[in-house]
Amino acid sequence: MTQATSRITAGRADLAAWKAAQPANFFRAEPLLAQTLSLVAPESLTPDFIARLDTHGAACATELDEAATINNRPWNLPRLERYDAIGNRTEEIENHPSYHDAGRVIYESGLMGELAHEGGLLRSLAFFTLSSMCGEAAHNCPVACTAGIISSLSAVGSPELRAAYLPGLLSRSYKTRLDGAQFLTEVQGGSDVGAGDTRALPLADGSFAIHGEKWFCSNAGADLILMTARYPDGPEGTSGLGLFLVAKTLPGGAPNHFVIRRLKDKLGTRSMPSGEIDFQGAIAHSVGPLRDGFKTVMRYVINLSRIYNAIAVTGAALRAASVAASYARHRRAFGGPIAEYASVIDLVAAMRSDAAASLVATLSLAPAAERAMRGTASADEQSFVRFATNLNKVVTARLAVETTLRGIETLGGNGAIESFSILPRLHRDMIVCENWEGTPNVLCAQMARDLHRGRIDDAFFAHVSARFEALSSEAARPLAEAAPAAIAELAARLDATRALPHDRATLAIKRLSVPLAALWYAAELARLGEHDPDGQKQPWALQAALHLWNRHLGPTVGAIGGDEYELARAVAAL
Ligand SMILES: Cc1cc2nc3c(=O)[nH]c(=O)nc-3n(C[C@H](O)[C@H](O)[C@H](O)COP(=O)(O)OP(=O)(O)OC[C@H]3O[C@@H](n4cnc5c(N)ncnc54)[C@H](O)[C@@H]3O)c2cc1C
Structure with a gap:
């Protein structure tokens, strides 16, 4: 064997060892999830729930991961099949068998059924964290949409709609369950929801006929669609929108008067079909009071989707960090493992602390968000949830884009290769x-x-202050000491945006969003670091809090605590 050949063999063996080191169970590989659950809702960690998470963690790392890989191959992507064999219009989406394999793993975890019970949002999100470690996997967006339909029907749906659909929506059986979609966006604009022009015309029996076009329709083959449409004689803008539930099929099985024009060829989430749909008199039912459509969709659907979205991106970020860290341990360059290079350590540490912060903060927010939706939160808690949900959606998504990019950088050229x-x-x-x-x-x-x-930010800063004030360990001292000045500084900067015209205030808040979220995330991570279930403190979480602070808040309020490189080494844990 020549020298070159033996090097090639060794290089390939390193890669094989890296592949072999990939976790067989995401729940076991990512102890942060169980640690956070034990901090946020210790009562939820029953032996049965832990066993279900463990089973799901194994299924996600094996069956789901494989199914998601297969169903994302370009030749396996969903296709639109308009007609059946004898020419009846069906508007069916044809999916590869691996799509259904993925769906079975996700829905049969029971994550939708959790939403029937108080405290269920957190438990549902725990399962969702694990499936999101495989990326969209064709069903994660539909899960969030289904959750929105469950939440809105449970809160304001008529008894008939609830009886007809909630059992299917909450079902754990992939075969018999119902899934949902939510359509707001039209071709003239998605952010400006009030510009929507799809119409709902009343029918004699109290139902409505929907006419118009929706431009982004994810989970285009869903059993149930929740959508906005203008009710007759309503005002312009969002107040003229109703919220309607549309079943995919009419009694007898024919499509409910809609036509899918085409499926979109997308950058990402490719195995989940997103279409453009023309509604041509689809039979629909109002969800909640007709004139409150926008309020209903925001309170029970979009705010909830923002939390599911935060977990979807967090799961992906955790996975990216895990893939990159294991690669760094196995890959060698210039005679040694790349895990020993400070710049690689820096990449992995940033990935780990950002992903951990996103997880701990979002799961900590979930119980309060559920109380806000159920109407049992105090006024202060509602303000905190509103502020934190929007901030968290922005920042978790940004950090996940950066984290997955850092993962690609860690793998070098191999990082850019789909297979x-x-x-x-x-x-x-x-x-x-x-x-x-x-x-x-x-x-x-x-x-x-x-x-x-109003003073919605007061509740946010009060929450964050209380978290820092409760820290008591020596290791957390730099955070506890630096927090009051940092809070005062950021609160003043945020307050100053009130004096700006709306558009300029938007920009100023966007620029403040990462430091603001980092302040909160550091507080939640440090709280986890001091959490002591069975005498098991989590010193790593405290180090991650410091590391996060220095990277995201350092430039605004100053860095704290120890040697930056040593901190990164501890957080990267290579
Ligand atoms: C793959 C995919 C699937 C989707 N699935 C669905 C779905 O199932 N249902 C659904 O309803 N929608 C769906 N969407 C649409 C998505 O929600 C919208 O793309 C999003 O809300 C933005 O709307 P828009 O694309 O019309 O952008 P626009 O609203 O036109 O925005 C364009 C740019 O202008 C900025 N902008 C707009 N208003 C302001 C403002 N006031 N201040 C500052 N900047 C502003 C935006 O931030 C953006 O950068 C999907 C989108 C994608 C990509």
């Missing part, structure tokens, strides 16, 4: 997810409007 790792697909999915449920600009514009209307 080599999940990273290119995760990165493409993240770019799409950043647009969903409100673009960053639009969410910052909403935050600007909220700030102009």
Whole structure:
């Protein structure tokens, strides 16, 4: 064997060892999920729930991962089949068998059924974290949409709609379950929902006929569609929108008076079909009071989707960090493992601390968000949830785009190869997810409007202050000491946006969004670091909090605590 050949063999063996080191169970490989659940809702961690997460973690790392890889291959993507064999119009989406394999793993975890019970949002999100480690996987967007239909029907749906659809929506059986889609966006604009011009015409029996066109229709083959449409004689803008439920088929099985024009050829989330749909008299039912359509969709659907979106991107970021860290351990360059290079350590540390922060913050927010939706939150808690949900959607998505990109950088050329790792697909999915449920600009514009209307930020800063004040360990001292001045500084900068015209305030808030979120994320990570279930403190989380602070808040309020490189080494844990 020549020298060159033995090097090639060794190089390939390193790659094989990296492949072999990939986790067989995401729940076990990512202890942060169980640690965060034990912090946020210790009562949820029953032996049965842990066993279900463990089973799901194994299924996601094996069956789901394989199915998602297969159903994302260009030749396996969903196709539109308009007619059946004898020429009846069906408007069916034809999916590769691996699409159904993925769906079975995701729905049979029972994540939708959790939403029937108080505290269920957090438990549903725990399952969703694990499936999101495989990227969109064809069903993650539909899961979020289905959750929105469950939430809105449970809160304001008529008894008939609830009885007809909730059992199917909550079902754990992939075969018999119902899934959902939500269509707001029209060709003239997605952010400007009030510009929508699809119409709902009343019918004699109290139902409506929908006419018009929706431009982005994800999960185009869904059993149930929740959509906005203008009710008759309503005002312009969002107040003239009703919210309607449309079943895919009419009794007898024919399509419900709609035509899918085509499926979109997308950058990411490619195995999940997104179409353009013409509604030509689709039979629909109002969900909640007709004139409250926009309020209903925001309160019960979009705010919830923003939290599912945050977990979808967090799962992808956790996976990217895990793939990159294991690669760094196995890949060698210039005679040693790349894990020993400071610049690689820096990449992995950033990935790990950003992904961890996104997870801990979003899961910590979930119980309060559920209370806000159920109407049992205090006024302060509602303000906190509104502010934090929008901020968190913006920042988790941004960090996930950056994290998946860092993952690609860590793998070098191999990072850019679709068949080599999940990273290119995760990165493409993240770019799409950043647009969903409100673009960053639009969410910052909403935050600007909220700030102009009142003191919504007080609840956010009070929450963050309380978290820092509760820290007591020596290791957390730099954070506890630096927090009051940082909070005062950011609160003052945010307050100053009130004096700006709305559009300029939007931009100023966008620029502040990462440091603001990092302040909160550092507080939640540090809280986890001091959490002590069974005498098991989480010192890594405290180090991650410091690391996160220095990268995202350092430039605004100053860095804290120890040697930057040593901190990165500890957080990268290579
Ligand atoms: C793959 C995919 C699937 C989708 N699926 C669905 C779906 O199932 N249902 C659905 O309803 N929608 C869906 N969408 C649409 C998505 O929600 C919209 O793309 C998004 O809301 C933005 O709307 P838009 O594309 O019309 O952009 P626009 O609203 O035209 O925005 C263009 C740019 O202008 C900025 N902008 C707009 N308004 C403001 C403002 N006030 N201040 C500052 N900047 C502003 C935006 O941030 C953006 O950068 C999907 C999109 C994609 C890519």
